[in-house]
Amino acid sequence: xxxxxxxxxxxxxxxxxxxxxxxxxxxxxxxxxxxxxxxxxxxxxxxxxxxxxxxxxxxxxxxxxxxxxxxxxxxxxxxxxxxxxxxxxxxxxxxxxxxxxxxxxxxxxxxxxxxxxxxxxxxxxxxxxxxxxxxxxxxxxxxxxxxxxxxxxxxxxxxxxxxxxxxxxxxxxxxxxxxxxxxxxxxxxxxxxxxxxxxxxxxxxxxxxxxxxxxxxxxxxxxxxxxxxxxxxxxxxxxxxxxxxxxxxxxxxxxxxxxxxxxxxxxxxxxxxxxxxxxx
Amino acid sequence: xxxxxxxxxxxxxxxxxxxxxxxxxxxxxxxxxxxxxxxxxxxxxxxxxxxxxxxxxxxxxxxxxxxxxxxxxxxxxxxxxxxxxxxxxxxxxxxxxxxxxxxxxxxxxxxxxxxxxxxxxxxxxxxxxxxxxxxxxxxxxxxxxxxxxxxxxxxxxxxxxxxxxxxxxxxxxxxxxxxxxxxxxxxxxxxxxxxxxxxxxxxxxxxxxxxxxxxxxxxxxxxxxxxxxxxxxxxxxxxxxxxxxxxxxxxxxxxxxxxxxxxxxxxxxxxxxxxxxxxxxxxxxx
Numbered sequence: 001x002x003x004x005x006x007x008x009x010x011x012x013x014x015x016x017x018x019x020x021x022x023x024x025x026x027x028x029x030x031x032x033x034x035x036x037x038x039x040x041x042x043x044x045x046x047x048x049x050x051x052x053x054x055x056x057x058x059x060x061x062x063x064x065x066x067x068x069x070x071x072x073x074x075x076x077x078x079x080x081x082x083x084x085x086x087x088x089x090x091x092x093x094x095x096x097x098x099x100x101x102x103x104x105x106x107x108x109x110x111x112x113x114x115x116x117x118x119x120x121x122x123x124x125x126x127x128x129x130x131x132x133x134x135x136x137x138x139x140x141x142x143x144x145x146x147x148x149x150x151x152x153x154x155x156x157x158x159x160x161x162x163x164x165x166x167x168x169x170x171x172x173x174x175x176x177x178x179x180x181x182x183x184x185x186x187x188x189x190x191x192x193x194x195x196x197x198x199x200x201x202x203x204x205x206x207x208x209x210x211x212x213x214x215x216x217x218x219x220x221x222x223x224x225x226x227x228x229x230x231x232x233x234x235x236x237x238x239x240x241x242x243x244x245x246x247x248x249x250x251x252x253x254x255x256x257x258x259x260x261x262x263x264x265x266x267x268x269x270x271x272x273x274x275x276x277x278x279x280x
Numbered sequence: 281x282x283x284x285x286x287x288x289x290x291x292x293x294x295x296x297x298x299x300x301x302x303x304x305x306x307x308x309x310x311x312x313x314x315x316x317x318x319x320x321x322x323x324x325x326x327x328x329x330x331x332x333x334x335x336x337x338x339x340x341x342x343x344x345x346x347x348x349x350x351x352x353x354x355x356x357x358x359x360x361x362x363x364x365x366x367x368x369x370x371x372x373x374x375x376x377x378x379x380x381x382x383x384x385x386x387x388x389x390x391x392x393x394x395x396x397x398x399x400x401x402x403x404x405x406x407x408x409x410x411x412x413x414x415x416x417x418x419x420x421x422x423x424x425x426x427x428x429x430x431x432x433x434x435x436x437x438x439x440x441x442x443x444x445x446x447x448x449x450x451x452x453x454x455x456x457x458x459x460x461x462x463x464x465x466x467x468x469x470x471x472x473x474x475x476x477x478x479x480x481x482x483x484x485x486x487x488x489x490x491x492x493x494x495x496x497x498x499x500x501x502x503x504x505x506x507x508x509x510x511x512x513x514x515x516x517x518x519x520x521x522x523x524x525x526x527x528x529x530x531x532x533x534x535x536x537x538x539x540x541x542x543x544x545x546x547x548x549x550x551x552x553x554x555x556x557x558x559x560x561x562x563x564x565x566x
Contacts, residue, residue: 044456045427146322173454176322176482177524203456242458247527247549254553260560269527273534279560
């Protein structure tokens with residue numbers, strides 16, 4: 001079994017509310033993440049996904065239970081910076097994450113704050129930009145870039161800190177389809193070539209379908225945790241908690257209702273087309 | 281005819297080194313009560329185009345008629361045009377500003393001269409039309425509502441002006457699957473009650489299912505204009521200009537290579553499944 005890099009142990013979290021009882025956003029959530037895996041987290045709005053993301057690098061601290069990042073407890077204030085350096089968080093809105101007027105300065109921003117030597121910063125910035133395929137834009141102004149390009153710059157800024165875990169909180173929600181593909185394929189490449197661990201929170205089922213593992217959240221709890229094939233087999237349950245399944249799975253399910261059974265749960269149209277051809 | 285665009289071009293920052301043509305010789309007619317989808321990748325000119333249709337931008341050249349008002353004329357009645365054509369921007373909930381939902385929705389119609397009972401009735405109707413409970417939300421701060429509800433309030437603020445044509449710029453962006461479905465239903469309901477719709481979107485599965493007609497824009501030009509079935513049969517051309525196609529169109533293309541024909545106007549899972557089942561000779565032909 002691969003090394004566990006992230007461990008969420010019986011975590012609960014609640015938000016203070018002015019007039020009522022505290023709002024419980026997470027209830028007794030537990031899971032481990034193995035090094036190098038790509039884990040998607042899905043759930044409707046208010047299911048607790050974003051709260052969970054913020055607990056994973058110590059932006060929020062659990063009210064109960066604990067979160068271990070590479071064995072470091074997020075409650076331990078002395079470890080906060082080390083934890084954040086190792087578990088980088090990419091948010092939804094690209095415009096809220098870039099702070100400087102030149103791309104490479106933005107990527108260097110975190111490193112300067114860590115007190116890295118200028119020569120080392122140069123090397124790390126170049127490597128990070130290359131890793132997301134944005135080296136040609138090192139001197140560009142962030143506001144002239146597309147959404148997908150901006151998100152890749154935000155990712156480069158985090159990569160430069162050399163983290164082991166990347167957490168994406170709906171980082172493709174504001175992008176067009178091309179931007180979404182750009183970002184997702186850049187992240188997949190990093191996960192595969194640099195052995196990074198990725199947690200990918202999304203509303204897009206076709207993105208979740210590409211993960212190694214899918215965690216489904218509802219009402220602050222984990223309700224499913226399995227491979228995409230096994231998760232999307234449970235289409236009826238997913239619909240009950242206001243989630244969707246990929247179109248290919250929907251069609252397969254409708255065919256089944258009409259009495260035609262495919263030999264697999266087709267994730268993606270290619271898989272569906274092949275399964276249909278096998279029927280012929 | 282509601283809106284007619286003739287040979288319209290728009291050039292940003294003309295005469296500077298940053299000069300760029302955002303729209304090139306666009307010709308377009310939008311009809312009463314139509315549901316039209318506008319697709320194109322980021323930077324193709326979609327938003328520039330729709331901002332002309334209620335007079336927020338003026339064309340560099342060409343003419344533009346909105347409900348018989350020639351917008352390009354100096355003395356065009358802009359107030360009239362904006363009461364006819366409502367524009368819902370991307371992430372419209374970012375533009376809420378009033379202390380209560382009711383006051384926010386009332387802002388537009390009030391500026392159009394409505395007052396008293398007439399105003400209250402129109403605000404109430406708009407809030408109900410977007411599927412919110414008027415009594416429950418009227419005195420709440422818009423900022424206490426969920427993201428999906430805030431977006432509805434913002435849309436209510438535009439509907440309250442009773443536009444004949446409603447333009448929506450990616451109304452489902454950032455919503456979860458249920459929020460997306462609910463918002464689409466709302467837009468379909470508005471259309472059924474006679475409001476013309478022009479919707480910018482990146483969700484091809486959705487727009488193929490709900491629109492009567494699809495416009496494709498690329499580099500500032502309208503490059504396709506037809507029914508969803510016609511437009512989305514051009515999978516390779518659309519992909520070449522950076523666009524997605526509905527999942528069912530992709531399936532159609534994949535199956536075609538294997539000698540299995542799927543009609544080009546099938547866009548729902550149910551239709552695709554029942555067609556495939558018939559083709560496979562199995563299934564209950566109920």
